Amino acid sequence: MIRRLLTTSALTVMVAVSACGRPAENLDQTGPAPTLPEQNETLIPPMKIAKPTGWNGELPTVPAGFTITALATDLKIPRQMLVLPNGDILVAEGSGGKAPKVRPKDVIAGVIKAGGKSSVKGGNRITLLRDANGDGTPEVRTTFIADLDAPYGLAFVDGNLYVANQDALLRFAYQEGQTQITTPGEVLTRLPSEINHHWTKSLTASADGTKLYVGIGSNSNVGERGMSVEEERAVVWEIDRLTGARRTIATGIRNPTALAIEPT
Numbered sequence: 101m102i103r104r105l106l107t108t109s110a111l112t113v114m115v116a117v118s119a120c121g122r123p124a125e126n127l128d129q130t131g132p133a134p135t136l137p138e139q140n141e142t143l144i145p146p147m148k149i150a151k152p153t154g155w156n157g158e159l160p161t162v163p164a165g166f167t168i169t170a171l172a173t174d175l176k177i178p179r180q181m182l183v184l185p186n187g188d189i190l191v192a193e194g195s196g197g198k199a200p201k202v203r204p205k206d207v208i209a210g211v212i213k214a215g216g217k218s219s220v221k222g223g224n225r226i227t228l229l230r231d232a233n234g235d236g237t238p239e240v241r242t243t244f245i246a247d248l249d250a251p252y253g254l255a256f257v258d259g260n261l262y263v264a265n266q267d268a269l270l271r272f273a274y275q276e277g278q279t280q281i282t283t284p285g286e287v288l289t290r291l292p293s294e295i296n297h298h299w300t301k302s303l304t305a306s307a308d309g310t311k312l313y314v315g316i317g318s319n320s321n322v323g324e325r326g327m328s329v330e331e332e333r334a335v336v337w338e339i340d341r342l343t344g345a346r347r348t349i350a351t352g353i354r355n356p357t358a359l360a361i362e363p364t
Contacts, residue, residue: 149215169236176223179300182254182261186276189229195222196250196266196299202325224248226263228279242279245272253303253359255312257341264301264314267293269339288312289344292332295319304359305341312339313349315356 176193230240253264270285298317318334336350
């Protein structure tokens with residue numbers, strides 16, 4: 101009770117001090133009809149886009165008792181990761197999207213957006229990292245699966261690896277400890293990929309492993325391409341892991357880039 105009263109008192113003092121220090125001439129900047137500055141219209145709005153750069157050896161700050169190290173560098177646009185039962189780490193590397201430029205402003209926007217994008221091309225592959233002794237330096241780094249189409253979501257169930265390309269959900273048979281898969285993946289189901297304004301396909305498995313869930317983004321920001329191209333977009337699919345049969349379980353989700361199962 102004392103702590104609660106002290107907190108309330110402190111907030112009261114802060115509010116009082118704040119109210120006393122507010123200049124009277126700024127009151128017209130609040131309320132339903134604030135005074136706004138004059139517009140300064142220009143042909144091209146002034147923009148400053150940060151250039152993507154590397155970390156140059158810098159590391160984030162971590163809590164006491166933790167250490168951090170770069171497990172892998174020079175990846176080709178890493179997206180999602182998955183830890184296999186034996187501790188190997190898979191990294192999906194890719195970049196997709198096939199949205200056509202249908203308006204003049206699409207061309208202009210493309211040039212502007214390019215200033216904030218990395219010049220690195222997506223690897224369209226899955227890289228395997230193996231750090232058997234846990235020292236933060238992988239003894240093995242190899243291309244696990246090559247020649248994919250913008251891979252993103254990853255899941256592992258019952259000895260099979262599932263990869264969500266931008267256009268299909270693939271299944272690969274896996275043997276523990278292997279460092280490369282060269283056999284083409286089996287297409288469990290095709291995924292909507294026409295235009296692909298939001299191309300990433302997130303993926304997770306149900307707790308019992310019988311179902312897979314794929315997040316599929318919309319084909320526009322505000323329906324500017326027409327609603328016909330939004331069919332089966334901005335949704336989450338539930339897919340039978342054995343047959344590939346699917347149903348939509350969620351709609352109206354603009355860009356579901358990550359999915360997870362609530363454990364309880």
